[in-house]
Amino acid sequence: MLAYDPGESAAHRLDARTKLLVQTAFAAAAFAHTTPSGLAALTALAVVLLAGSATPVRTALAEFRVVLPLLAAGPIVEALRLGAPWVEPTAAVAPALASYRSLLLLGLAAAYVRTTPVRESEAAVSWLVPGRPGRLLGVGVGLVFRLLPVLQADLARTREAMRARLGDERPLRDRVRIVTTAGLNRVLGRTDRLAVALRARCLSWNPTPPPSSLDRGDAVAAALAAGLLAWAVWPAGAV
Amino acid sequence: MSTTTEGVDLVGEEVVGNLARAALFAALTGVFAYVSFQLPVTSVPFTLQVLGVFLAGVFLGPVWGAASMAIYVAAGAVGAPVFAGGGAGLGSLFGPWGGYLWSYPFAAGVVGLGVHGAGELVDPGDASLARLVGAMAAATLVVYAFGTAGYALVNDVSLATAVLVAAVPFVPAEAIKAAAAVAVVRSDAVVAR
Structure with missing residues (x-):
């Protein structure tokens, strides 16, 4: 599963905001x-x-193996x-190029996720969206990271219990309803306790806010992003 | 060494409650992305994300339902593995299925508006069947409009191909999800607090 992987690579030292900027410029x-x-x-x-982000190409591809057949379709x-x-x-040429482009973007996203701790992503969201909506969005994002495994375990238990009682043989509609309920x-049940x-x-x-860690590496990455953006607005035929 | 002092501006009780609910529904939608069923006959696998969108609109209303889905999309964009098949990252938002993701806040808002109207929230169990079904049908339209347009745009294919690849196989699943949502909302098994 795609998750943060602690490490010492160049990308690990970059600020989350810089990495988001580079991804956007690349896109x-x-x-x-x-x-x-x-x-x-x-x-x-x-x-x-x-x-530069300690993410082998093979690992990045493996993260998105579910999407690959859909890209080919x-x-x-x-x-x-x-x-x-x-x-x-x-x-098929233009769609194939487009599919390949999606693959590149997904690869970079994998690198971001593997090199950025949750707390920094949370702070980056609060910083990107100004004011109170940004604060709520930041807290909400942090909560989703923490609640996801909890709810996942809840639902896994439900499905296991359903299977144990031969629930697999029920009609599809019933199964969806039981899991949803x-x-x-x-x-x-968790809402009040969480509030x-x-x-x-x-x-x-x-x-x-957590201490800002913008340093020379971030300046280099920002310059790269600026270069990519300039190239993006440059007319395609001129290069 | 200088120190600055600043008063703590606490978040109000009502907003905290709504934020907790919104975050939990966003997480639930994320978990639903992992729960995969297979359609009989065609055996197309589908996930329950859109069901999360429906439920957020029904239980949180238009404003917080949309906020909840915005939290979901933002969390996925910065790396929570909440998109279909455990996907995450900005790349997914610009990817072939990104259109669907962008549509979720709007779709949840549409469901909320349809069920609750623009004023005070009502008990979803009291909403009429026609209202529930109408709201979810409208939301499904929003999701597929965004989704197929996004697929056509990003993959550089014609709209017809996009409908064929990105919409048609999944429509029966949407009907099942809407039926499940209606059944859940109108049953006594769930008590909205």
Whole structure:
């Protein structure tokens, strides 16, 4: 499962905001230059970035093995025709490039997740969205990270219990309803306790932010992001 | 050495309660992304995320339902493994299925508006069947409009291909989810607090 992996790589030392900026700039450049040469250049950059974040390419790909068949489906369906000649390979070129672009973006996202602790992501969200909505969003994001394993265990127990009672043989609609009811009851049961716990810890609008750690590495990464953004707005034919 | 003093501005009781609920529903939607069932006959696997969207709208209302889904999307964007199949990261939002993710806050808002109207929240168990079904049908439309448009845009395919690949296989599953949501809301098994 995709999760934070402590380490000492260059990307681990970067600020979460810088990494989000680089990802956004990379995405902008990839969308602006979805050509074989553009994507080749970006692939080289992505390999360098993955190497700098202690994420082997194989690991990044493995994280998204579920998505890979879906990425392949687009070009295949687009190339098929309902009459002769049945298959038109040229129609699949643009979708194939687009699918490959998605793969690059997902790889970078994997690198971000593996190198960024939850607390920093939370602070980055609060910083990116100003004011009280940002504060609520930041707290909410932190809570999702903490509650996910808890609710996952709840639902896993429910499904196990259902299987033990031959629930697998019930109609699909019943199975979905049972899992939903169990999940919902756990959620509603936890709400009051969570609210009390938040108040007991004096949840405030103006918490002390974690120490900012912008250093030289962040400046380099920001320069890279600026370069990518400039390349993205540059007319594609001019390069 | 200088010190600064600042008063603590506590978050109000009502907002804390709503925030707790919103975060829990966001997490529930994230867990639903792992719960995969197979449709009979076609054996297309589907996850229950959209059910989380429906429930957030029904139980939290338009404003906090949308906020809950915004928390869900933001948490996924910064790395919580809450997207389908345990996916995460900004890449998913710009990826082929990103359109679906962007639609969730809007869809939850649509469900909330449909069930509760614009004013005070009502007990979802009291909402009429037509209201519940209508709200969820409208939300499903929103989800698929965003989803197929996103797929067509990102994958550079025609809208027809996008509908064929990204929407048609999953529509029967949406009906099952909506039916489950209605059954759950109208049963006595769940008590909204």
